[in-house]
Amino acid sequence: MTSRSPNPQSEISEPRGLYDQYSSWLRMAVTKRYGSQDADDLVQDIWVKLVPYESQAIRHPRAFLLRIASNLIADRIRRRTRSDRWQEQQAALQPSWEMAGQSDELLVKQVILSLPQPLRDVFVLSRFGGLTNDQIAEQLGIRPKTVEWRMTKALAHCAAQFRR
Template sequence: MTDGYGRIGRQDAPGLSALHERYDRWLTRAVRKRFGAQDADDVVQDTWVRIASLDLVEAIRHPKAFLLRTAINLALDRHRHRAVIEKSADALRRSGQAQSDQLEAVLLEEIVLGLPEPLRDVFVLSRFACLSHAQIGEQLGISIKTVEWRMTKATALCTARLSL
């Protein structure tokens, strides 16, 4: 039906060849005008392939309307297909991000729970309760210097475990 380049050959049904010769340029312009040049050639080619699969091309009473409606339907199908693919890709990215966030939270919890108790107490009060070093020292009954040392040690241990 078509040669290797998507052109309709002379050996095809005379109705299809005549239809192609008469309306191909018009159809290409109409599709480009409606949908832009990016997909126009593919939509037009798909339209001719769809028309070529019909048994009675000669029976088409309004060829321009039929060709344009076929091209519009194919272009809309392409658009819907792309939208479904993009939506699926977005959902996969979001679920992957959610899983990644959950894994990070579990990892952080394991690391914090793995700290020695004196370091863990200071770290939790500082990072999660948002207390100042002075407030932590007051609450735990230790000096600010001890709070600073424990915080430095806890942060170093967390960083070392995160980089494993």
């Protein structure tokens, strides 16, 4: 009667010994399945995800490690998709005149220059300088409430000019 060694996939292993036993195999498997671009980071994340299971025996360690890898990849794809969607939404919220042609750009400049000086100062500092109302108030030496009022008037003026 010959004795066969048990199938390594069905061995029960402790997580502490998994690294020594499967680290090179895991790196190759991850590289083969998901490419070498982020393989090192992914393998590191897999070992980190394994920490909560230290007190448990793992019946199928290779399958378990690959499941963690698969879940991590799915999370990364989900995050990337969410990030891409957010960036698209932000781009859609940008004023259309930022991407306008030369004639539209000229019209925008004319509308801005037609604003009364106090309104124009607030508008330019807010929209082109990226300053908050408090920062604008401090720079111009006026109250933040005055900044709000001037910005409201400036936007109303611009909207009225573009409706023409």
